[in-house]
Structures are given as structure tokens and as C-alpha cells.
Amino acid sequence: MNVPNWVTVSRLLALPLLFLWLPTPGAETRWWGVSIFLLAASTDWLDGYLARRFNQVTELGKFLDPLVDKLLVLGPLLILLTWQMVPAWAVGLILARELVIAGWRVNPQLASQTEIAGANLWGKVKTVTQIMAIALLLAPLPKIYGQIGMVIFWLAVVLTLISGLIYLLPQTNKGVVGNQTPQG
Structure with a gap:
């Protein structure tokens, strides 16, 4: 396992802390939860940057990153x-x-692929939108921020569905549709 994959795995350490601090929604524990959540979410950018910068993109990383x-x-x-x-x-x-997308990514028979597909731009936008909504909804802020968080949450739901459809619909790529190549 390389450094970018360890950074990805380190994000998992945030989950037990979130479940420890957030079941009782007091202001202090909510701020701790939001801080840990945003710190963990920010490492998503870091592991991708390190993997690309040092040419350490791996199939394991392409699998673990979206799962985490x-x-x-x-x-x-x-x-x-x-x-x-x-x-x-x-x-x-x-x-x-x-x-569905996790199963689609890792099952070559479903996706007609030989390697694990990474996240597309729509999936990345969806994830950032989800993170923004969650942070606003978790934070003990004035009511208007919760309302903004709900608007962003609904946008995230729509982007989640759109990005899923884009991922699943057949894509045309230079004369190749699905896994069928033109004969000739």
C-alpha cells in the first residue's frame, strides 16, 4: 500500500469519532463532529493529488477512495x-x-470493463455538494444556514441521481459503444 492509499484509509478513522460525538447534538460536540468531518473530507483531495503527482494511482486506490x-x-x-x-x-x-455504482465499478461483467473505473466529474461534484450540505446541517449555526444546507442537500440528491445515470448509461467513445467495437 502506498502513501495515497494510507491517506484514503485514514479517512475511515473519522467515522468512529463522528459516531462518538454526534449522537448527542450539543453545540460543542457538533462543532467537533463538523471539524473532524471536514478534515477527513479534505483528505480526499490530498490522496488524489499525491497519487497523481507521484504517479501512484492504483486499482486499490481507485476502489478504496470512492468507497471511503x-x-x-x-x-x-x-x-x-x-x-x-x-x-x-x-x-x-x-x-x-x-x-449500485460501487457494484458497477468493481464487477467487470456488469460494466464491460477490465479495470476499476475512477470517479467522473459528476461524481466529484456530487460528493463536494454532499459534503457542503452535511457540514451546514451538522453545524450548530443560525437557522438560515440550516435552510441553505437543506437546499444544498436537495441539490446533492439531484446530482446523486444524475451522476448515477451518467455513470450507468451507455457511453459512446470514438466509435465504441459499450464493449462492442466496429467491425471492418
Whole structure:
């Protein structure tokens, strides 16, 4: 395992802390939770930068990075769900998309691919939007910020569905559709 992969794995350490501090929504524990969440989320950029900068992009990293991102987003969403700040059906949609895409990425028979596909731009925008919404909803800020957080949350739900459809729909690439190549 290389350094970028260790950075990715280190994000997992945030989850137990979030589940420790956030079940009781006091202001101090919420600020600790938001801080840990944002610190962990910021390492997503760092591991990708290190992997590209030092030419250490690996299949393991392409698998672990989005998986850890999903766990880092879904953990706090479950907490927000227990606080009744977000609807269960919306979290269910996000979870369903993430499970389908995770299975699609790693199963070559489903995706007609020989290696694990990395996240596309839509997936990255979706993740950043989810992180912004979660941070605003977790933070003990004035009501207007919670309302802004909910607007961003709904945008994240829409982007989650759009990015999932884009990932799953057949893509045309220089005469190649799916895994069929032109004959001739």
C-alpha cells in the first residue's frame, strides 16, 4: 500500500469519532463532529493529488477512495436522519445509487470493463455538494444556514441521481459503444 492509499484509509478513522460525538447534538460536540468531518473530507483531495503527482494511482486506490467517500458521507447522513433533519427516502436514494455504482465499478461483467473505473466529474461534484450540505446541517449555526444546507442537500440528491445515470448509461467513445467495437 502506498502513501495515497494510507491517506484514503485514514479517512475511515473519522467515522468512529463522528459516531462518538454526534449522537448527542450539543453545540460543542457538533462543532467537533463538523471539524473532524471536514478534515477527513479534505483528505480526499490530498490522496488524489499525491497519487497523481507521484504517479501512484492504483486499482486499490481507485476502489478504496470512492468507497471511503461513500462511508464518510453516509455515516453523517444517518446521524442527520436520526435527528430527523433529512428524510429517510432521500438518504435511501443516495444509498441505493452508491451501492449500485460501487457494484458497477468493481464487477467487470456488469460494466464491460477490465479495470476499476475512477470517479467522473459528476461524481466529484456530487460528493463536494454532499459534503457542503452535511457540514451546514451538522453545524450548530443560525437557522438560515440550516435552510441553505437543506437546499444544498436537495441539490446533492439531484446530482446523486444524475451522476448515477451518467455513470450507468451507455457511453459512446470514438466509435465504441459499450464493449462492442466496429467491425471492418
